[in-house]
Amino acid sequence: MTSYLDLQASKAHQTSFNLAKAHIIQSDEEALEIAQALAEQFKAEAIKRDAERVLPFDEIEAYSQSGLWAITVPRQYGGAEVSSLTVAKIIALMSGVDGSIGQIPQNHFYALEVLRNTGSESQKQHLYAEVLKGARFGNALAEFKTKNSTQKHTLLSKNEQGYVVNGEKFYCTGSLFAHRIPTLVKDEQNREFLVFIPRESEGLEVVDDWSGFGQKTTGSGTVKFNQVQVAEDDIIPFDKAFSEPTLVGPFAQIMHAAIEVGIARAAFEETLVRIRQARPWIDSGVDHATQDPLTIYELGRIGADVRASEVLLKQAARSIDTAKPTPNAENIARASIDVAKVRAHSTQTALKASSKLIELAGSRGSQRRDGLDRFWRNARVHTLHDASRWKYYFIGNYVLNGTLPPRRGTL
Structure with missing residues (x-):
């Protein structure tokens, strides 16, 4: 496959609207194939980018020019309109390689979902056309100087x-x-x-x-x-995106869950590598760390949690896609609760998997050159986005009392 990273490196700092060469993806399968190829390229310098805070201008240019930033554009406007599961898989894949790259397009897709739900026909035609050419949307949503996150002064x-x-x-x-x-x-x-x-x-x-x-x-x-x-x-x-039944909230949150699921999976896979390189504990009575019974026990627990988060992510994505053709208060609530389940679970799983990686790798896992701490640091910072304890509350109130969860981007 052609290297988008090589082709687009010279355009790394482009910010104008001179966009005409982005690839247009046609299907979910093509999107996943391209994402896999790009992820392999992005992995090469991931430790260095994190250690030296090298901003990924080249990588993000390649990412958007590959067509992956346009995959949620509806088919009637020329996009692939891939499933929510495909979006989640791609974000998880990228997050496992580099947590920052995994998160960067989240607000881009969020803005496109707001556009899909509340934009006018002319706005959709204009902005979708830009995205299909490779345009990237950032975000300016949160404010730092207000009493709480709901207050806005802009x-x-x-x-x-x-x-x-x-x-x-x-x-x-x-x-x-x-x-x-x-x-x-x-x-x-x-x-x-x-x-x-x-x-x-x-x-x-x-x-x-x-x-x-x-x-x-x-x-x-x-x-x-x-x-x-x-x-x-x-x-x-x-405001209409939340005063009326829309998928803006659950779609935003499933992408956050995918970031954590991706970090958790990558940390677990790295743990397998590191255990095979580690020495057994002195009291274990075995010759290799791969035979250490307590290491195997801990690894089994992490593996079960990672897989559970992945299954919950898939279930939540299907709930979103089921509600999409005819959204109403009930199916939006079900989707929101399913997303809340994976979001709460993935928070704990990403933190546990990334911490256990260093523990099971042993003292070697603390070496800066290996950058193993980046998994935990990325997970810890991202999971601060919103509190999992409140997600458990809304899940419990829904299953016990039938109380519909609030409609907003934090659930």
Whole structure:
């Protein structure tokens, strides 16, 4: 297969809309095949990128030019419209290779799901066409200076030329690599909108100040808006995505679950390699670590949990795809609960698998050159996205009392 990484390396820092060469994927099978080939390429420098915080401009360019960032575009607009399971598999695959690369397109797909549900026909035609050419969407959703995550101070206001955006966002994953930065704003009537703002807009500043100890190269820094002029056709209703039954919430969350499932699987596979290289514990009475009964016991526990998370991920994806043709309050709730199950389970599994990797590798597992700690650091930082303890609460309240879970991107 042609190396997209080699073909696109010279375009690594492209941020304009001069996009005309992206491959267009036609099917789920093709998407998975291309993802597998790219994952092998991305794996080569993963330890170095993490250790030295080398931002993956080349890799993300190759990723989007391969066509994989357009796989959720509906067929009627020229896309493959792959299943939720295929999206989850690809994100898990990439996350196992590099947790940051696995997370970067999550908000891109999230913005496309908002567009699918609440965008106008003209907005869909225009933005889908850009994505099919290779455009990447970042995000500017969260704010750091409010009392809680639901409060937003970034404002959309009218002026003589149309509309302007003013405010500041944090945790803006992928914005360093984006052509557009979908931004959550409120207007004078307190309605919420998602504005697809071109990256090079005057008054828009992207600050590379993300300093997390994990997910180090996601580009999750600050984005500032100072009188940024926006076109009316780039403003899409956001509040309707949750006031009405849509799949925006569960689709967003299954991608987060896939990141953790991918990290867990990769950590487990690396554990197998490291145990075969390790020495047995002195009291085990065996010659090889692969014969150590307590090592085998711990490995079995991890393997069972990893597989359980993968099965829950598959079940959740099928629930989303089942609800997609005719979404309603009931099937959206079922999908949300199924996604909550895998999201809660994958949080614990990713943390356990990545920690046990270092434990079972022994003292050798602490060597910086091997970068084994990146699995745990990536899992720990990503799992802070939202609390698994609340997911268990909503699951319990649903199965016991029939209480439908809230509609939002954190469930």
